[in-house]
Amino acid sequence: MRFRGRPWWLFAAGNLTGAALAASMFLIGPLAGPAELEAGELVILSGQDDSAGGQRQQLVNLWNDSHPRNPARIVTVPQAADGQWVEMANRAEDTGTDIFNLDVAWTAYFAKPPQGRRLIRPIDESLLAEKPDTAFMAKPLQTCRYDGELWALPFNTDAGLLYYRTDQGLKPPFTWAAIEKAAGRDGFAAAYTGQLAGYEGLTVNVLEAVWAAGGRLDVATDGRVGLDLAAWDEAMRRLTPRRQGPPVVLPESTTFDETGSRGAFQDGRVLFMRNWPVAYRAMRAGDQPQSGARVPFDVAKLPGHSVLGGQNLAISERTRKPRAAQALVEFLTSQRSQQILFDPGGFAATRAAVYDDETVKQKYPYAPLLREAVETARLRPVSPNYVAFSQRLHQLVSEVLTGRQPQLPRDLADQLTQALRGR
Template sequence: MNRLVPLALAAALLAGCTAGAGGQEPPRREGGTGPFTLVTGRDTTGYLRPLLDRWNRSRPAERVTLLELPEAADEQRAQMVANLQARSDRYDVLGLDVVWTAEFADAGWIVPLERSMFPLDRFLPPVVDTAVYRGKLWAVPYTSNAGLLYYRKDLLAKEGLAPPRTWAELREQARALHEEYGVGGYAGQFLAYEGLTVNFAEAVQSAGGGPILSPDGTRVTMDAAGAKAGLDFLVGGLREGWIPKESLSYKEEESRLAFQEGRLAFARNWPPAYGPATQSEIAGRFAVTRLPGLDGPGSSTLGGTNLALSAFSKRQKSAVEFIRYFTGLENQRRVLTDGSFPPVWTELYDDPALIRRFPYLPVLKESILSARPRPVSANYDQVSLAIAGAVSGALTPPFEESSDDVVASLKGQLNEIIRAP
């Protein structure tokens, strides 16, 4: 266990809490030690409880209770929002999707944290950025994530091909492998949900279209030419058939199964898809690389979970110490080895023993370092719905909408959302 912050330092942190980014004053809590709760999405791997048991054995007077929410991110958010809007003290430490930072901070539901209390200089820099909003640290990174290109290395080897670095190479290889071996070419997550927002954001970034919104979420900064190029890449693949039409119904699980069952030559997915593929019929016949882009390697979207402190918690001192413990180096190693989730400490990506066990770590590190957060907005839910809706319409046959019109309409919708009170 890493050394924990003294209570005096935690008290100083809480005494200095300021109003939320939106101007709402978080409640002050005196004292604040004792049993508390950690609320997060369902633990599907079983790795969490041993970590919590270690804390509870050493801190019996400050036991942590795990409250598991549904696996789906939108259901997690709905339950957390309902609790926080009621100013309930049932939740203490919140496991937040990285895209919720701005919303929860702006609403005054979480409190800012003191940067010096956490070894942020040893974390991957883009991951730290997901926990910062308008100059303040509102959470501490716990797990990270970035999209990777999964590919059939056996099929590429038979054709004497190197993994694609550009969209043109991906298109050419996907078409060739489809014709030669009867497999689908390429797929991502193209159902009209958060996954489609992610895939579109990656396409825009990878075409040089810049971030969709400014870092403070006050301006639409998406370059129209880059956005059009990214959308044309996806629409063109569906129109030409090297992106199979069934991928319009794919979420992460469907695309994972399609790839590991040998139905795809290439697939965009997150790192947790790697482990199941090593136990599938394509075990030993696949590898991962960075996502391709318009003129070279592309840019992924950052995912992951951050730990935040509820503004309504009555056990804030204990909760802060727990966040330090849970994001420490030893536990971060276990997050990877026991849970198969990408850690946030940079040095773990360079550990030879871990690389032997998780060969994708060097590529994942490159992907995270070149990745960008999703659009930062206190109204992120509306932003994501607008993006997914507009892009889904463009991807659906008979492809009647021009990319120019879709991009122009989307920029208009985004401007209305970010200007809404």
């Protein structure tokens, strides 16, 4: 059911957002929804909600208030990206899952896995109230397309930011040379921390360090990888904790994920931290450090391009309720939902209109910086074998960062090529 091209639930909600939207739905009361939607519960398989106030669940609650015939439920899988991928891939044959909240790098695998039939179904664009190309930002939407088809809609996007102490005379923009120069300051264990444990976060961090060093990662249509080892070696030099001299990278960073690195920054051990936007809202919202004293901070652009992160909502190939599942995906990725995810949740919005809102810009001065980071971010290799590529890459990088190997293998390009080719 649509009113002049708009979904019926947008017509009911009007122009309200956030708490007002919730209140409006409460006052309106439960809406049965279009009769053509298959009845029954909708299960969303997702990673943990890291927003400041559990905004993903709030959106599901709003859907449930107006869709008694199609109540939705989030099932959470392991927090780390590598564990999420394994769990979701294992459950892909389960007819009890209707929607996957996928990392943007996994679209190709779930659309056309190396073995077996597809795990998700294409979005039926004829049923969408808005054209995706005009509704969403270009980079997030690009991660939803593969091999000429639209397989998902962008739930939230992500781009790395550089967090820095504002009480230490540090002024952006920052280069790696500036970060290294700050090493050795009294009262700080090191200058910098990031996500350098052996998981997907390390792949992201090393690619960003390579691009900051002027390096490249080229992938041909046949999976052949091209790279410049000199720049990759320089990136390894920058990320590897020093055994001698002023500490640039905190040694414990090789065990850190997003939470661990945020803890080191909040506890005042480092001057700089690379992290995702949700860390900003978490620290501003009163998330207490171990030391009990909050540190003054702000965010700036990374020394180079960010990897584009985020999650996309895709419909399971095995669902028995494809129309209802697509309606829920459209609801969760609507402009109103994007506003709720960003304010107060802290998830980076996938729609430019959220960043253009004057209230948002006044309330969150870093919003224009975040939008620029998203628009200039770079995608990871697009391949059904991406996970194998990433696992091989962060294994090799970990060997260097922890001192088990003096440098990356000289045949790095060949090894990564084999991984992308599924060998």
